[in-house]
Amino acid sequence: MEYKSGMASGSGRKGRKSARIGVVLLILVILTAVSLTAVFLYPEKVRAIAAGWNRVQNAFSFIVLDRKPHFYSLVLEKNGKDYRLTASDIFEVFYRDEFVIKEISTDVLFGGGVAVDIEGIGGKDVFRKLLKGIDLVDRAVLTGRGGVGENRAGDYALRITYRGEPIAAIPIRIQITPQDWLRYARSSGNQKVQIEYLKRAIALNREDTNVRRMLASIYLHAGMTGDAIAQYQEILALKPNDTAVLSELAKCYLKSGQYEEAIRITVQAVKANPKDDAALADMALAWGHLGNWKKAIAAYEDSLKTRPGNPAVMFKLGEAYEKTGQLGKAAEQYQRVLETVPKADHVAVALASVTLKLGHYDDAIRWHREVLKRQPKNAAAYANLGLAYGSKGLTREEIENYRKAIELNPGDPVVHFNLATAYEKAKKEPEAVREYQKVLELKPQDSDSQERLGDLHFKARRFSEAVPLYEKAVKMSPRKAVIYTRLGFAYAELKKPAQSAANYEQAIRYGAKDPHLRQSLALSYSQTGKTKESIAMYETLAAANPTTELLNTLADAYMKEKQYDKGIRIYKKLIALNPKKAAGYASVAYAYGLKGDPDRQIEYYLKSLKFDSEDDEVYVNLGAAYEKKGLFQEALKAYTTAYELNPDSATAARKIPQMKIRILRQKQ
Helix, strand or coil: CCCCCCCCHHHHHHHHHHHHHHHHHHHHHHHHHHHHHHHHHHHHHHHHHHHHHHHHHHHHHHHHHCCCCCCEEEEEEEEEEEEEEECCCCEECCEEEEEEEEEEEEEEEEHEEEEECCEEEEECEECCCCCCCHHHHHHHHHHCCCCCCCCCCCCEEEEEEEEEEEEEEEEEEEEECCHHHHHHHHHHCCHHHHHHHHHHHHHCCCCCCHHHHHHHHHHHHHHCHHHHHHHHHHHHHCCCCCCHHHHHHHHHHHHHHCHHHCCEEEEEHHHHHCCCCHHHHHHHHHHEEEEEEHHHHHHHHHHHCCCCCCCCHHHHHHHHHHHEEEEEEHHHHHHHHHCCCCCCCCHHHHHHHHHHCCCHHHHHHHHHHHHHHHHCCCCHHHHHHHHHHHHHHCCHHHHHHHHHHHHCCCCCCHHHHHHHHHHCCCHHHHHHHHHHHHHHHHHCHHHHHHHHHHHHHHHHHCCCHHHHHHHHHHHCCCCCCCHHHHHHHHHHHHHCCHHHHHHHHHHHHCCCHHHHHHHHHHHHHHHCCCCHHHHHHHHHHHHCCCCCCHHHHHHHHHHHCCCCCHHHHHHHHHHCCCCCCHHHHHHEEEEHHHHCCCHHHHHHHHHHHHHCCCCCHHHHHHHHHHHHHHHHHHHHHHHHHHHHHHCCHHHHHHHHHHHHHHHHHCCC
């Protein structure tokens, strides 16, 4: 508090005032010098005095002036050792630390109303409570707040309050190590979280190959094969001949379809460890995917030399033998696996299948029955059992097992098809038709079913039903000659010669060799007015195989086209083939008659009668030839003989009186 006095005057007063100022300045200089000397000679004591004086001032401010109390320090025991911390310090915490705040120094006498809080752990006041670093570490990880694993304080602090109002804070640096991230990754069931934790652990220690292997394994199981490969490659850059990592990398390449890379890595692994049977097995698997079964088999065999009796490798070797057609060796491998692992159902299935392929039907039946004991609802086993019975000619059992397969899997078109063929063998046409129709419901573009169903209609002469099925089948199998052949015949039966000819042509184009097909085509040509093409076809056929039927057909074609000389030539060939057959001579005579040569006509009719003297038709025709020449007496004789041979011959009966009249007229 300042006080004011009355005003002085005169120079005396001024002098006295100047003297007082000088004295004060001198005292200040002396005090300053003493203070500096004390600070230099006794610094700790000086600071203590200053701090004490400061605390006195602060206490006065808190008690008298009702201001906030000041925080000076706290004593904290960590892992059995005491530490004094002020607001200017940083408190470091690790995962394994345990600590307790033992003392808090403030302006508040006896500490009433003073509390310490750490966000998220220990409640509102942690004074004199045992605290664990793991709680802070876990909270920092889960919240993702700053300061984690860095050389600076984060968002966490020891917060000192008085009656709920903050008065100070000591920053906390939470130190998270790679081992902490690894611990969190192991405890988490979420792959994304695990990946993130492991990536952070690697960021803190990039040469930790174990953590990288864990991360790569998680990537692989999560389907992130490319990331897994990258991690394994990083490990190999640090440890080039780590056989375990090489093996895992090979599996990654296999999973991603990079089979050449898988082979390269497994070769490297085998060089590092020639007895690495797993690497040899992976190498074999890669060769198999590339279709090189010879090398696959060699690698599987080498793997088994290193580790004999490995059932998984024996099974894969059996599959490789199957791929190369070595079915007997495949069966041997499957049997060995079953000796080692009798309950391996998939191996029993494979053995049953391979015995069926081998044609060992009794063994196939026995093994498929064994499979069905283990897997009563295995539709494929019933289907294969049906095949085995069918191959033995046991159609009833074949049908029975196909039907059981269909009960379990009604949507399998292959089994329906096999059942249809079994019904065909059993002469159960309606059932076969029904099953083929079922196949086409399930698989409308199945050309085999269309063809087989068409065949059933064809055999039953239901040509109008067969034709559309054949038409669909031939669209999917456009080079199948047999379908075109049947289509041609069906159209012919339906009186559609143009379509018949078109399909016969396609059948020939795609390799049909049946000569009857060409005869049918020639007939279709004839029916559609393509006489030239018809004759050409007959000529070709007759040149290749001059049968009596073909020569007769060709000669008849010539006669229809009035090519009499060609017709006569063919008929004479027929005579040469059968010189004692009267019909050949009669045909030549008929041709000469059409040509207008009655003399040769009479000649050949007479030759015909030498080999068949009882053919009334020839006598009638001979009579007509004589009549043309005006030889009525000879004509009468021929007609009379014809009538005697066949009194029902109207022509002979009519011609006899006519000839008698002409003879009388001729005489007159």
